[in-house]
Amino acid sequence: MADAALPDIKPNTQTPRTGVGWLKRSLDSDVFYSFRRSRMTMVAAAITALFFLMALLASQLSVQNPFDPAQLQLMNSRISPLWTADGQSPFLLGTDEQGRDVFSAILYGLRVSLIVGVLGVVFAGTLGITLGLVAGYFGGAVDSLIMRIADVQLTFPAILIALLVNGVAKSVAGNRLDAMSTLAVLVIAIGLSFWVQYARTVRGSVMVEKNKDYVAAAQLIGLPAPKIMLRHVLPNTMGPILVIATINLALAIITEATLSFLGAGMPDTMPSLGTLIRIGNNYLFAGEWWIVAFPGIALAGLILSINLLGDWLRDALNPKLR
Amino acid sequence: MLAFTLRRALQAIGVMIAVGVISFSMFRFAGDPVNQIVSLDTSAAEREAVRKSLGLDDPVPVQFARYFINAAQFKFGVSYQFRQPVANLLMERMPATLELAACATVLAMVFGILMGVYSALRRDTVLTKFFQAVSLIGISLPTFLIGILLIYLFSVTLGWLPSFGRGDVVRIGWWTTGLLTISGLKALIMPSITLGLFQMTLIMRLVRAEMLEVLRTDYIRFARARGLTTRAIHFGHALKNTLVPVITVAGLQFGSVIAFAIITETVFQWPGMGLLFVQAVQNVDIPIMAAYLLMVSLIFVTINLIVDILYTIVDPRLRSTISRPA
Numbered sequence: 302m303a304d305a306a307l308p309d310i311k312p313n314t315q316t317p318r319t320g321v322g323w324l325k326r327s328l329d330s331d332v333f334y335s336f337r338r339s340r341m342t343m344v345a346a347a348i349t350a351l352f353f354l355m356a357l358l359a360s361q362l363s364v365q366n367p368f369d370p371a372q373l374q375l376m377n378s379r380i381s382p383l384w385t386a387d388g389q390s391p392f393l394l395g396t397d398e399q400g401r402d403v404f405s406a407i408l409y410g411l412r413v414s415l416i417v418g419v420l421g422v423v424f425a426g427t428l429g430i431t432l433g434l435v436a437g438y439f440g441g442a443v444d445s446l447i448m449r450i451a452d453v454q455l456t457f458p459a460i461l462i463a464l465l466v467n468g469v470a471k472s473v474a475g476n477r478l479d480a481m482s483t484l485a486v487l488v489i490a491i492g493l494s495f496w497v498q499y500a501r502t503v504r505g506s507v508m509v510e511k512n513k514d515y516v517a518a519a520q521l522i523g524l525p526a527p528k529i530m531l532r533h534v535l536p537n538t539m540g541p542i543l544v545i546a547t548i549n550l551a552l553a554i555i556t557e558a559t560l561s562f563l564g565a566g567m568p569d570t571m572p573s574l575g576t577l578i579r580i581g582n583n584y585l586f587a588g589e590w591w592i593v594a595f596p597g598i599a600l601a602g603l604i605l606s607i608n609l610l611g612d613w614l615r616d617a618l619n620p621k622l623r
Numbered sequence: 624m625l626a627f628t629l630r631r632a633l634q635a636i637g638v639m640i641a642v643g644v645i646s647f648s649m650f651r652f653a654g655d656p657v658n659q660i661v662s663l664d665t666s667a668a669e670r671e672a673v674r675k676s677l678g679l680d681d682p683v684p685v686q687f688a689r690y691f692i693n694a695a696q697f698k699f700g701v702s703y704q705f706r707q708p709v710a711n712l713l714m715e716r717m718p719a720t721l722e723l724a725a726c727a728t729v730l731a732m733v734f735g736i737l738m739g740v741y742s743a744l745r746r747d748t749v750l751t752k753f754f755q756a757v758s759l760i761g762i763s764l765p766t767f768l769i770g771i772l773l774i775y776l777f778s779v780t781l782g783w784l785p786s787f788g789r790g791d792v793v794r795i796g797w798w799t800t801g802l803l804t805i806s807g808l809k810a811l812i813m814p815s816i817t818l819g820l821f822q823m824t825l826i827m828r829l830v831r832a833e834m835l836e837v838l839r840t841d842y843i844r845f846a847r848a849r850g851l852t853t854r855a856i857h858f859g860h861a862l863k864n865t866l867v868p869v870i871t872v873a874g875l876q877f878g879s880v881i882a883f884a885i886i887t888e889t890v891f892q893w894p895g896m897g898l899l900f901v902q903a904v905q906n907v908d909i910p911i912m913a914a915y916l917l918m919v920s921l922i923f924v925t926i927n928l929i930v931d932i933l934y935t936i937v938d939p940r941l942r943s944t945i946s947r948p949a
Contacts, residue, residue, distance in 0.1 A: 453638050453641060453642075456638075456878070456923050456924075456927060457882070457919075457920070457923065458879045458882040458883060460882065460883065460885065460886070461882045461885070461916075461919065464885070464900070464901070464904050465649075465904075465912065465916060467904060468903070468904040468907060468909075468912050469649055469912075471904075471907050472649075472907045472909055551763070555765045558765055558767075559765055559766070559767060559886055562765075562767045562886075562889075563767075563885070563886065563889055563901050563904075563905075564901070564905050565901070565904050565905060578767070578768070578771070582771055585771065585774065585775060585779060586779060586786075588779075590775065593771060597768050597771065597772075600765065600768065601763065601764050601765075601768060604763045604764075604765070605759070605760075605763040608759075608762065608763050
């Protein structure tokens with residue numbers, strides 16, 4: 302029996318790394334197995350995917366472009382959600398003061414929130430990974446300088462740093478920032494507030510990895526340091542980075558929403574979910590709860606599902622916890 | 624012990640100098656201070672005079688030294704929007720923030736420890752599941768959403784609690800307190816819950832993890848073997864030993880509670896330092912931003928220093944490893 306099975310196995314082990322082989326390998330992996338085992342994680346992944354899809358297809362799914370004043374009609378203002386007594390079709394979740402469809406506004410706001418969140422995480426990750434690699438690989442004075450800065454920064458909450466970066470940027474620009482540059486400032490502010498965790502994690506792994514034989518071999522054949530760091534050491538530190546990035550995405554979205562809520566983020570002309578909540582908050586006392594409630598639910602749902610994914614990923618990639 | 628304390632103190636001073644440099648560069652280089660003070664039709668000669676009177680034509684190191692000496696005496700310059708000394712504005716609003724932060728921390732400690740102990744001792748009850756759900760919400764819901772939710776429930780719908788402000792305050796010396804009036808206490812409830820919820824989840828998770836760890840140790844097994852009551856074991860032996868890290872974390876977190884008060888104060892229009900800071904960021908009032916940064920860093924650094932030193936006093940094991948030369 303065993304002999305008969307051998308020829309079947311052989312070609313399998315030599316499968317070239319085509320796209321299909323890669324897919325098959327990941328479907329067989331431990332991580333995917335633990336994904337299928339956890340129903341909560343599958344729901345969270347589905348919801349997260351749904352949010353991304355909604356943001357991607359915002360212009361197709363919405364009944365109007367909520368930020369084009371020409372498409373808004375004051376006649377349609379303050380309509381309550383469809384299922385209430387005063388609801389009117391096509392406004393599923395009602396409209397706000399200016400006749401803006403709340404559902405469409407959420408779709409566009411979701412898009413802005415996700416763009417800022419993802420770019421912020423990418424920027425923080427790039428900055429943190431680079432500094433962590435340099436600190437861990439070279440050690441010495443560079444290492445202590447970078448890690449000292451990280452230590453000091455870690456004592457300050459991210460939101461404070463982000464607010465300061467924002468205030469300084471506004472001051473340099475003379476308090477006149479258009480929507481796109483505000484978005485850039487937010488990405489930079491988030492990046493500067495969250496790089497420390499990446500740097501520390503990468504540095505820790507690099508210090509372990511750099512004493513291993515494969516790094517010595519790479520050094521011996523004369524590869525330049527940046528190449529060793531990026532091609533050889535970095536791939537071996539990716540697991541924890543992925544976990545941090547997922548959890549940081551939720552934090553970045555919260556930070557962006559908070560900044561926008563505080564009036565230091567996205568302007569009313571290009572609102573994110575946080576801006577929508579700030580605007581809606583003004584109508585809470587007038588009894589128009591839907592203007593603030595639905596963006597709030599969208600934000601909470603998004604963050605909760607990303608957090609659940611992050612928790613699962615942390616457990617799945619860490620065999621010690623199993 | 625003394626060497627350790629001194630080294631930590633030196634480190635703290637180093638951090639303060641670094642923050643001072645950042646604060647000074649914001650003050651000096653982010654936008655032209657002269658433009659913020661003069662009006663549009665001020666002549667060039669007058670601008671020069673203002674520049675000179677502010678000492679802005681001195682060499683930068685001289686300016687930095689002056690800024691530092693002034694800051695050490697709590698002179699932070701004049702706010703652009705209020706035209707008042709920043710120090711006065713901050714002092715006026717500090718009691719509100721400190722009272723809110725203290726209440727939130729006490730709330731978080733009491734409920735966090737209770738919930739943590741309960742969920743460690745009774746691991747599979749419905750109430751434990753409920754606590755864990757609450758802790759997931761506490762971490763996932765942004766602070767301002769919790770505040771809005773509370774306002775909608777208790778102010779708009781039920782009308783039980785005020786949605787903004789501090790209520791009536793009593794003045795004791797330069798300190799104003801809302802703790803002595805009914806309306807002040809009522810106004811404090813929702814902001815404290817909003818601010819404390821995140822801390823509470825943190826403490827609950829920590830207490831639970833520590834308790835589970837401690838309950839597995841040998842001395843607890845020994846205590847059981849001695850026939851002590853469960854109550855004495857859980858609260859006399861186990862809880863006592865989990866409290867050291869809890870108090871440390873709560874102490875260290877007090878700084879970030881003050882920083883997070885920025886959000887809570889904005890939601891509830893609480894007249895504290897955080898609200899002042901947010902308004903300063905919105906209106907690009909650099910002197911207030913720089914001074915707030917300095918003040919908050921001073922609070923952070925002081926708390927960190929005290930916690931570090933207290934830790935070595937509370938835990939003798941740390942002391943011996945530190946005083947013994949390596």
